[in-house]
Amino acid sequence: MINKILSKLSELRSELDYRVALSKYARKLPTLEERDHLIVEALKRDGAYVTSLEELGLDSTNSLLQAAHTQLSRMSAVNNNHIAEKLPQIYTVTDLLEFSQWGREPRLLSIVENYIGLPIAFHGVHLRKDFPNKNQFGILLWHKDSEDRRILKIIIYLSDVEAHHGPFEYVPPPLTSLFSLNYYRIYHKLRQSGYLGINNEQLKDIIPEKNWKSCVGAAGTVIFVDTKRALHHGTLRTHDRSALFFVYTANPPKRPELCTQYWDNTFAKPELHLEPDLT
Ligand SMILES: O=C(O)CCC(=O)C(=O)O
């Protein structure tokens, strides 16, 4: 009992410290380009913003795409036809220059910092191939990520994503806001699931399907999303989907131990492939 009270108090203290840090840092936020205000405002309001690589127009996009397709073609073929629950194939590409350079584009860092409201950490990049599945499990279940109080993921589709490729899907945070009935109903279901996630049927009872935002889009679609505030999942698919996931939080994040997966050896790392020097 005492321990529970102490832990609640320390949680409260840490939330207060967080609020104070936010208001102190507000004056130090980097300037945003005029066109990027739209992205930060949408993130604050809706928890997400969908655009495209073309619209973003960042200098390092061409080399990012080239590197991503090279790495995709080197991903070993997986023989998972007989497996009922097919896990995604994940490559950690954080150490490759083309990916880290894109993730550190000053315009992007400024968007992320203005959204998060504190000094930020860029944790890394996953290149991911997701396979068809018949039933919801893992990140196919609706969930919220827990690395920090605010998490910004930038997802880039590397191939066209229509409904049958299993788009990223989310519920705008205003529909599940703190102290609303929906918040408690979802929280209750998530707790019942051991925080693993809830399925479509369970969510339909709380949030009608017409309010779910499915992010279908052509190759090059870019999704900025706060995966802590927005309940989200990958939709069940009948066709493969390839995408990049860039991950940012405040520095330090609330749960640093959950962030190491974006750069450590949890997932496969591509060989640092040295091209022969032909000169
Ligand atoms: O695969 C997806 O679209 C969802 C991924 C997800 O849950 C995440 O990146 O946090």
Ligand SMILES: [Fe+2]
């Ligand atoms: Fe997630």
